[in-house]
Amino acid sequence: MLRFITLRLLQAIPVILVVITVTFFLVRIAPGGPFDSEKPVTREVKAALEAQYKLDLPLFQQYTSYLGDLAQGDLGPSFKYPGRSVNELIAAGFPVTAELGFYALLVAVGIGGLAGVIAALKPNTAQDYIPMSLAMIGICMPSFLLGPLLVLVFGIHLDWLPVSGWGDIPGDKILPSITLGAGYAAYIARLGRAGMLEVLSQDYIRTARAKGLPEWQVVLKHSLRGGLIPVVAFLGPAFAGLLAGSFVVETIFQIPGLGRFYVQAAFNRDYTMILGTTVFLSVLIVLFNLLSDVLAAWMNPRLRAQFGH
Amino acid sequence: MNTQTINDIAQAEQGTSLWKDAWLRLRKNHLAVFGLVTLVLFIVIALLTPWIAPYSYQAQNLELGASPPSAAHWLGTDIFGRDLMTQIMYGGRISLAVGFVATTVALLIGVTWGAVAGYVGGRADAVMMRLVDILYALPFMIFIVLLTVVFGRNMLLLFLAIGAVEWLTMARIMRGQVQSLRQQEFVEAAISLGLSPATLIRRHLVPNALGPIIVYTTLTIPNVMLLEAFLSFLGLGIQPPQTSWGLLISYGAETMEEYPWLLIFPGLALTLTLFSLNFLGDGLRDALDVRGAKD
Numbered sequence: 135m136l137r138f139i140t141l142r143l144l145q146a147i148p149v150i151l152v153v154i155t156v157t158f159f160l161v162r163i164a165p166g167g168p169f170d171s172e173k174p175v176t177r178e179v180k181a182a183l184e185a186q187y188k189l190d191l192p193l194f195q196q197y198t199s200y201l202g203d204l205a206q207g208d209l210g211p212s213f214k215y216p217g218r219s220v221n222e223l224i225a226a227g228f229p230v231t232a233e234l235g236f237y238a239l240l241v242a243v244g245i246g247g248l249a250g251v252i253a254a255l256k257p258n259t260a261q262d263y264i265p266m267s268l269a270m271i272g273i274c275m276p277s278f279l280l281g282p283l284l285v286l287v288f289g290i291h292l293d294w295l296p297v298s299g300w301g302d303i304p305g306d307k308i309l310p311s312i313t314l315g316a317g318y319a320a321y322i323a324r325l326g327r328a329g330m331l332e333v334l335s336q337d338y339i340r341t342a343r344a345k346g347l348p349e350w351q352v353v354l355k356h357s358l359r360g361g362l363i364p365v366v367a368f369l370g371p372a373f374a375g376l377l378a379g380s381f382v383v384e385t386i387f388q389i390p391g392l393g394r395f396y397v398q399a400a401f402n403r404d405y406t407m408i409l410g411t412t413v414f415l416s417v418l419i420v421l422f423n424l425l426s427d428v429l430a431a432w433m434n435p436r437l438r439a440q441f442g443h
Numbered sequence: 444m445n446t447q448t449i450n451d452i453a454q455a456e457q458g459t460s461l462w463k464d465a466w467l468r469l470r471k472n473h474l475a476v477f478g479l480v481t482l483v484l485f486i487v488i489a490l491l492t493p494w495i496a497p498y499s500y501q502a503q504n505l506e507l508g509a510s511p512p513s514a515a516h517w518l519g520t521d522i523f524g525r526d527l528m529t530q531i532m533y534g535g536r537i538s539l540a541v542g543f544v545a546t547t548v549a550l551l552i553g554v555t556w557g558a559v560a561g562y563v564g565g566r567a568d569a570v571m572m573r574l575v576d577i578l579y580a581l582p583f584m585i586f587i588v589l590l591t592v593v594f595g596r597n598m599l600l601l602f603l604a605i606g607a608v609e610w611l612t613m614a615r616i617m618r619g620q621v622q623s624l625r626q627q628e629f630v631e632a633a634i635s636l637g638l639s640p641a642t643l644i645r646r647h648l649v650p651n652a653l654g655p656i657i658v659y660t661t662l663t664i665p666n667v668m669l670l671e672a673f674l675s676f677l678g679l680g681i682q683p684p685q686t687s688w689g690l691l692i693s694y695g696a697e698t699m700e701e702y703p704w705l706l707i708f709p710g711l712a713l714t715l716t717l718f719s720l721n722f723l724g725d726g727l728r729d730a731l732d733v734r735g736a737k738d
Contacts, residue, residue: 149577156586160593274717276669278676278689279710282696290700378584381677386696396585397677400592408592415585 139428146420153416154204158197161409209410214402220410227392228414230300234310234383234391235376241315242322242372247365249319250326254361255353257331265323272320277379281313281386300389310387314379318372322365330361363434370426374419461731465654468730475726478719485716489536498526500533509702519704521694527705530686531712537687538713541602542668548606549667550660553613558644558652560614561621572618575611583608587670591679601680605670609663616659620652654731661724665717672713688713 191199203210209220249265256262288309289297296306333339334357342352380393388394392411399407469475488495497517504524512519518527560571590604624630624647633643649656672689674680676696681687688709695706 152577157589160589163593270718270721271714274665274714274721276672276713276717278673278696279692279706279714282692282699282706283710286699286703286706374584378673381584381588382673385677396588397679400588400677400679403592408589412585412589 135432138431142424142427146424149420150417153420154201154413155197157409157412157416158200161405162193162196204413209414210406212404212407214399214404214407220407223395223407224392224411224414227390227395230389231377231380231384231391231393234300234307234314234380234389235373237307237311238315238318238376239372241311242318243365245315246319246322247326247362249323250365251330251353251358251361253323253327254330254334262327266327269320269323272316275317277313277317278382278386280316281309281383284309284313285386298388300387300391310383310389313386314376314383317379318376321368321372325364325368326362329364330357333357333361359433363430366426366433367430369429370423373422373426377415377419465730469726472726472729474722475730478722478726481715481719482723485535486539488532489539492532492536496529496532498529500529502526502529509698509705511704518708519702521705522698522702527708530691531688531709534686534688534691534709535712537681537685538668538671538689539716541598541605541671541687542664545602545605545609545667545671546660546664548602549609549613549663550656552606553610554617554649554656556610557614557617558621558648561618562625562640562644562648564622568618572615575614579611587674588677588679591674598681598685601671601674605667609667613656613659613663616655617652620655621648624648624651658724658728658731661720661727665720668713668717
């Protein structure tokens, strides 16, 4: 197991390096310098600013210097918010996004997993069709449509839940979490159903039933671990999707998280902020992929052996 | 047995070719047929929009302002008094165009890449597929946002960026297909007859892998359309004066409290299209008996 984790960690390093390098040079070739703003600045001020942000160095030296700072965990200053570093902005926004993502994941795994298992227990009956039709709707209904619709129904017409904010009024975390999690709940329901159906047709399940085990024990003890492996393997990609989805959800519900900062940075062309956040999010996603693979391997010894060499 | 019967048998054999068989199975799947019909309808509408749209795209009526659905404006009007149905029809042209063009880009890259890797095999294959693995691990949603910042917001770039993201799975599927086809005798025969690799890939390998390609293409289009709508919603995709369903949804969301129809109808158009494509894709997968095309 340790060997597997080490191997996967080593594989993650080139990926992270590629991300950093590509992002760095993409941002550097972007048209227009960050200080070509509305107000023209004097040449001296511009030179001083460029020296401060190391823009006067040759490109490759900027790159190595950035890598050096990065190795020490320093993502540099923000271009648009003078005096604030990218680290501070991430420190302010990420906990909010992480909390939102966590609740969304709970919604996704809880509702989706349950729906998938329930559907797989009685395939091709109403118990299967109803959750699976809902899942299809969930997949086809993008979060930027679901969010406003939920707000319209539960926030405005029924007036049950707050329509924006995060942690200000009780209950204001419910709608954003559902909006972000619903699409993934739908995917997980489909994956869980397929996985459970496959496991439930195995011989050892027939054996378990033949020896007279109660059905709940067959499901909970014998099938769940195998049946939910595809779900666990999906969690890595789902995490990346949740982060991207947070761009939309945080914009809709005016949540001060990293996703909203990212979109704002994209609008403001705050290059260091975009660069820093992209690197941060990418490393996070790569690590989470790793975690999800490790977890899936831990649940499935066959996969572990396959990755061993 | 006379010639007549042999001809009959030959015709009967023709009657159950792979494609005809698949078509018969697809026809029995009501949801897939519904998807196909809806999709064809939307495409026809999109193609004919300049001639059949009830109002001109630029037509405003500031005195009217936002009005709910009525006889004059079936889907209502927006705050500038523009006919929503006309807006949705023109937006649909762009949304569908992005879907099809970006998917074509993804298809061309993915099929070529996968076919070459699967055909050449050996070290080249290992390197090519390793690259696909690395790209898979990249957070592409984030990268596309980054690309829109770096290169500005033009539509051509959007096509290319989305296409460049979505080819990976296609490459994997194609490689698997080609690898298994390579073992077959007719391919060996073609090689020994001296066919060049390019011709072999084009004439024999790609046509024989057409089933999975079609299925996966159908399932890629909705992903691409979602990506476009996602970016447009954030204001990073299609820019006014052009419009798309994502952009209309974004405007609708801003004013939904007073004018909910501005959110609901564009949302319905997008959801219905995505629905149709997904059902059609699922139906095609069953009809063509393709496994593992969706992961």
